[in-house]
Amino acid sequence: MSNMAETGLIIETLERAGTLCPDPGPRIYKRLFELRPEFADLFVMDAGGEVRATMLETSLTCLIGIAEGDETQAMQLAANRSHHEGYGIAEDEFDIMFTAMRDVFRDLLGVAWTEAHEEAWHALLGEAAEVRHS
Ligand code: HEM
Structure with a gap:
């Protein structure tokens, strides 16, 4: 993200x-x-939840990287996007x-989630959606 204030808002949320909620994974x-019931079937082999845990960790690292303008994480995101087509x-x-x-973080913060947080997340998700291999 080019805007430092927005990056700060993301990190704050x-x-x-x-x-x-130290482990927001289940939520x-x-x-x-809920958003895509058909995706649940894709994880039936992941009985222990290791794939879901790694996927969440990677998703979070990519989002923080995008928020901080880290090119390496942008490349990581693009690679994962192509990989998932497989x-x-x-x-x-993929961006769902x-x-x-974002929905879970917003729910957790409740009234502490401000319009500025909403806008910063909207910008971040928009930016993430643009990250693709050229
Ligand atoms: C709705 C969107 C997504 C769906 C439905 C999805 C689905 C999956 C599935 C089914 C696997 C297991 C593949 C296999 O081993 O057979 C997987 C693995 C993985 N996903 Fe996702 N994915 C999504 C979004 C993302 C995002 C946004 C990222 C990160 C930017 C990501 C990162 C990963 C990683 C790193 C793995 C490998 C985990 C491991 O095997 O240890 N995924 N994903």
């Missing part, structure tokens, strides 16, 4: 959400499967994971 996947996830569907994460 992540820190607050992390304090309120995030619940939200993802799992049958269309380029645009980020939407699910």
Whole structure:
């Protein structure tokens, strides 16, 4: 993100959400499967949840990287986007994971989630959606 204030707002929401709920994974996947029930079937082999844990960690690292303008993380995101086409996830569907994460953080913060947070996340998700291999 080019705007430092927006980056700060994103980090603030992540820190607050992390304090309120140290393991948001179950909520995030619940939200993802509410948004796209058919995705739940893709994780039946992941009985222990290791794939989901790694995927969430990578998603978070990519989002923070995009927020901070880190090119390496942008490349990582582009690579994961292409990689997931191999799992049958269309380029645009891929970003629904980020939407699910934003929704859960917003829910956790409740009234502490301001219009400025909303706008910063909207900008971040828009930016993430643009990150593709050229
Ligand atoms: C709605 C969107 C997404 C769906 C439905 C999805 C689905 C999946 C599935 C089914 C796997 C397991 C593939 C296999 O091993 O057979 C997987 C793995 C993975 N996903 Fe996603 N994914 C999504 C979004 C993302 C995003 C946004 C990222 C990161 C930017 C990401 C990162 C990863 C990583 C790193 C793995 C490998 C984890 C491991 O095997 O340890 N995914 N994803």
